[in-house]
Amino acid sequence: MSNVVVKVGVASCGLAAGAGDVFSRVQEYISEQKLDISLVKTACIGMCFEEPIVALSGMDAGTIIMGKVTADSIIESLDDYLAGNPIRQRVILAEKGDAIHNELLANQKRIVLRNCGVINPESLPDYEATGGYTALRIALEMEREDIITTIKDSGLRGRGGAGFSTGMKWGFAFNAVGDKKYVVCNADEGDPGAFMDRSVLEGDPHSILEGMAIGAFAMGADEGYIYCRAEYPLAIKHLKIAIADAEQKGYLGNNILGTDFSFDLHIKEGAGAFVCGEETALMASIEGKRGMPTIRPPFPAESGLWGKPTNINNVETWANISWIINNGADAYKQYGTEKSTGTKVFALAGKIKNSGLIEVPMGVTIRDVIYKVGGGMKTELPFKAVQLGGPSGGCIPEALLDTIVDYDSINKTGAIMGSGGMVVMDQGTCMVDVARFFLNFTQNESCGKCTFCRIGTRRMLEILTNITEGKGKLEDITTLEQLATNIIKGSLCGLGQTAPNPVLTTLKYFRDEYLAHIEEKRCPAGVCTSLLRYEIDPEKCIGCTACARKCPVNCISGSVKQVHNIDQDLCIKCGACYSTCKFGAVKKG
Amino acid sequence: MDSANNAARSFNKVIEILDRYDRNASKIIPILQSVQEEYRYLPQEVLTFVATSLNVSPARLYGVATFYSHFSLEPKGKHILKMCDGTACHVRGSSAVIDALRDKLGLSAKKITTDDMLFTFETVSCLGACGLAPVLVVDEAIHGQVTPEVALQLLDEIVQKEQQHA
Ligand SMILES: Cc1cc2nc3c(=O)[nH]c(=O)nc-3n(C[C@H](O)[C@H](O)[C@H](O)COP(=O)(O)O)c2cc1C
Ligand code: FES
Numbered sequence: 001m002s003n004v005v006v007k008v009g010v011a012s013c014g015l016a017a018g019a020g021d022v023f024s025r026v027q028e029y030i031s032e033q034k035l036d037i038s039l040v041k042t043a044c045i046g047m048c049f050e051e052p053i054v055a056l057s058g059m060d061a062g063t064i065i066m067g068k069v070t071a072d073s074i075i076e077s078l079d080d081y082l083a084g085n086p087i088r089q090r091v092i093l094a095e096k097g098d099a100i101h102n103e104l105l106a107n108q109k110r111i112v113l114r115n116c117g118v119i120n121p122e123s124l125p126d127y128e129a130t131g132g133y134t135a136l137r138i139a140l141e142m143e144r145e146d147i148i149t150t151i152k153d154s155g156l157r158g159r160g161g162a163g164f165s166t167g168m169k170w171g172f173a174f175n176a177v178g179d180k181k182y183v184v185c186n187a188d189e190g191d192p193g194a195f196m197d198r199s200v201l202e203g204d205p206h207s208i209l210e211g212m213a214i215g216a217f218a219m220g221a222d223e224g225y226i227y228c229r230a231e232y233p234l235a236i237k238h239l240k241i242a243i244a245d246a247e248q249k250g251y252l253g254n255n256i257l258g259t260d261f262s263f264d265l266h267i268k269e270g271a272g273a274f275v276c277g278e279e280t281a282l283m284a285s286i287e288g289k290r291g292m293p294t295i296r297p298p299f300p301a302e303s304g305l306w307g308k309p310t311n312i313n314n315v316e317t318w319a320n321i322s323w324i325i326n327n328g329a330d331a332y333k334q335y336g337t338e339k340s341t342g343t344k345v346f347a348l349a350g351k352i353k354n355s356g357l358i359e360v361p362m363g364v365t366i367r368d369v370i371y372k373v374g375g376g377m378k379t380e381l382p383f384k385a386v387q388l389g390g391p392s393g394g395c396i397p398e399a400l401l402d403t404i405v406d407y408d409s410i411n412k413t414g415a416i417m418g419s420g421g422m423v424v425m426d427q428g429t430c431m432v433d434v435a436r437f438f439l440n441f442t443q444n445e446s447c448g449k450c451t452f453c454r455i456g457t458r459r460m461l462e463i464l465t466n467i468t469e470g471k472g473k474l475e476d477i478t479t480l481e482q483l484a485t486n487i488i489k490g491s492l493c494g495l496g497q498t499a500p501n502p503v504l505t506t507l508k509y510f511r512d513e514y515l516a517h518i519e520e521k522r523c524p525a526g527v528c529t530s531l532l533r534y535e536i537d538p539e540k541c542i543g544c545t546a547c548a549r550k551c552p553v554n555c556i557s558g559s560v561k562q563v564h565n566i567d568q569d570l571c572i573k574c575g576a577c578y579s580t581c582k583f584g585a586v587k588k589g
Numbered sequence: 590m591d592s593a594n595n596a597a598r599s600f601n602k603v604i605e606i607l608d609r610y611d612r613n614a615s616k617i618i619p620i621l622q623s624v625q626e627e628y629r630y631l632p633q634e635v636l637t638f639v640a641t642s643l644n645v646s647p648a649r650l651y652g653v654a655t656f657y658s659h660f661s662l663e664p665k666g667k668h669i670l671k672m673c674d675g676t677a678c679h680v681r682g683s684s685a686v687i688d689a690l691r692d693k694l695g696l697s698a699k700k701i702t703t704d705d706m707l708f709t710f711e712t713v714s715c716l717g718a719c720g721l722a723p724v725l726v727v728d729e730a731i732h733g734q735v736t737p738e739v740a741l742q743l744l745d746e747i748v749q750k751e752q753q754h755a
Contacts (some may be wrong), residue, residue, distance in 0.1 A: 012716070012717060012718050012731060013718045013720050013721055013733070015731055016718045016721050016724060016731035016733035017721060048718070048719075048720020048721055049720060051720070051721065051733075093658050189717070190714070190715075191677030191715070192673075192674075192676045192677070192679075192715035193675050193676030193677040193715060193719050194715070194716070194717075194719070195717035195718065195719055195720075198717035199717075230622075230659060231713065231715070231716055231717065232717060266620070268619075269618075269622065269655075269657040269659060271617065271618055271621075271622065271657035271658070272657050272658035272659035272660075272716070273656060273658060285618065286615075287615050288614055288615040288616060288617035288618055288653070289653065290615075290652050290653055290656040291656060291657070347677070347719060347720075348720075349677035349719035349720060350676070350677050350680045350681065350722075351680065351681070355677075355719065355720040355721075355722075356720045357720075387676060390676065412624060421676070421677075421719075423676045423677050423680060423719075425680055429680050434680070435681075437676070438676075439678050441714060447656075476750050479694075486713040488746060
């Protein structure tokens with residue numbers, strides 16, 4: 001067998017871009033040509049904008065990774081590679097020599113994503129070959145308190161959003177008295193626009209298992225649950241394979257690695273409720289109930305699943321554990337800031353060039369994340385805002401782009417670090433519409449227990465809808481602010497307590513845009529269809545009839561070489577004329 | 590007679606599911622998920638049967654079934670289209686695709702299944718493929734960077750296949 005390996009990224013994003021066809025084509029080609037090379041699956045290296053992605057390795061040219069691969073192009077590239085010729089297709093990363101995105105990886109530090117897109121997530125030997133499960137071996141030889149001290153010293157803070165010290169939380173569960181304890185992995189990742197956890201679950205499931213086994217051993221738990229949203233079928237599949245393999249190899253189950261430590265791990269699939277990401281609701285859901293949050297205290301560490309001491313951490317938090325045990329707390333602390341150590345994974349999406357997953361040391365500026373790692377704006381329109389923290393977060397304007405990525409600095413802007421979704425918006429995005437979008441989301445997802453969250457968010461949504469439809473009044477802004485304060489005060493869980501944030505931050509940084517909607521009945525970004533008007537500029541129109549032919553409702557009149565006109569009563573504001581006109585004669589406003 | 594036989598056969602399936610989960614009330618959610626996989630929705634008589642078998646009140650079961658958005662008490666169409674309207678998809682134009690599909694299928698936010706039971710169209714918040722926004726799932730296949738034209742074309746392909754079969 002030659003050493004040549006073809007690796008195709010077949011995570012959800014790769015599959016959506018057609019990686020399945022690429023994989024089958026290579027498979028066919030190998031058997032047709034009786035090639036002596038191996039073909040393996042891997043997950044996502046985070047460059048969603050380049051999917052499908054294929055890596056070739058094993059020849060003198062070193063590892064070469066190509067992007068935007070098609071079923072045809074891959075065969076040509078493979079032939080080139082095997083013949084020792086330069087690759088004529090799009091090379092995005094190269095071990096030796098230049099490639100389009102080599103510097104994108106250089107600006108990152110990959111701890112959580114270390115194996116994603118590198119190993120085959122369905123292969124335990126692949127994980128072991130990268131040093132997998134050595135941390136578990138080390139931990140099993142340590143005093144349990146020492147493990148907790150190491151995690152405390154590393155400064156690791158929960159990556160699920162709130163940023164509480166993981167070591168301290170482990171300490172509470174360790175100290176809790178009880179004959180039975182649980183550990184839970186929160187893989188509910190409900191924040192729309194975030195997919196860090198999905199990538200880790202799909203791409204490196206054993207790292208979660210190893211982290212959880214170490215945590216369970218340290219805290220004295222013998223049973224664990226991974227609560228994964230059902231929208232991630234591939235993640236669930238990979239987790240199931242990983243758990244079965246790890247049990248067989250003695251990394252999970254009874255008497256792990258010959259010690260008297262036993263740990264059983266189960267998967268629970270979510271059923272589509274955002275609020276189940278909240279820890280008390282999540283536990284209710286595991287117990288088979290409606291996922292309604294309950295008041296804390298008691299905290300899960302005292303009384304969690306079925307009333308037993310329970311420790312819940314986020315996927316990314318768990319994924320850091322084995323690295324910290326292997327490399328020590330000091331090594332971890334050398335990345336990041338004093339109070340926010342280590343790295344953070346971000347999911348870059350929206351109007352950004354390099355959409356995908358990246359991992360950077362804490363302490364870099366948001367500007368660097370967007371422009372250096374994210375490649376800047378995708379569209380010609382300039383940057384307007386970046387949304388952090390999803391429905392609990394806020395929109396950060398240009399002026400605050402030099403804010404550094406750490407929990408406390410981001411909180412000061414009114415947004416939150418959140419779980420790591422970063423949705424970039426350009427001038428073509430309407431901030432009132434964005435606020436309305438999030439309120440619609442939280443309003444839908446409110447479990448209904450607290451009156452302010454249930455009805456207050458509905459009132460806010462109604463007001464925002466009115467504003468986007470041009471029916472807003474100036475006093476609406478005061479009402480929004482009052483409702484926001486009351487919802488924050490009157491809600492039991494984080495969902496309600498943070499639901500007003502998207503409205504408050506847009507009011508704070510983009511108040512002008514609200515005023516334009518209310519006072520001038522105008523949507524500056526040209527998004528809110530009720531306020532939109534398309535008009536033809538008589539100075540620019542040459543009467544080419546292109547727009548009239550494109551209009552789906554035939555509301556544009558005018559004959560050849562005459563200035564055209566849009567009948568505003570009939571216009572459905574689809575924008576077809578606007579994108580068709582080559583002379584910039586259709587004005588949107 | 591035939592339909593009575595069918596009903597008995599399907600209840601066998603429910604019993605099998607119940608047994609698989611040890612008739613354990615803490616496994617209500619996976620039980621309902623399996624039932625829904627079998628029937629494509631949660632028929633009322635099955636819910637009552639499950640509640641009695643698990644020794645919980647029908648209200649408790651109904652409470653769980655209505656809390657989670659994946660559970661449907663209404664039958665769904667043969668083909669399920671799910672358009673993502675998460676943040677990333679929203680800012681990259683999912684609304685236009687949603688409007689186009691609803692328009693074509695004669696559906697709305699409230700009415701999600703066509704009268705001929707061929708299509709159900711739903712919106713979901715984030716499928717985790719935000720890098721390829723906007724994202725549309727047609728049955729099991731995920732499609733990225735979908736425009737209204739692409740979506741309508743995908744729809745058309747299914748309609749044509751169905752016509753060929755008919
Ligand atoms: C409405 C709501 C949704 C949440 N969703 C998630 C989620 O999807 N994933 C997650 O890890 N934490 C989520 N959290 C935070 C959890 O309650 C909890 O703080 C977290 O899982 C703790 O893990 P960590 O300490 O590792 O961050 C959510 C909180 C709230 C209030
Ligand atoms: S927002 Fe649509 S896939 Fe994430």
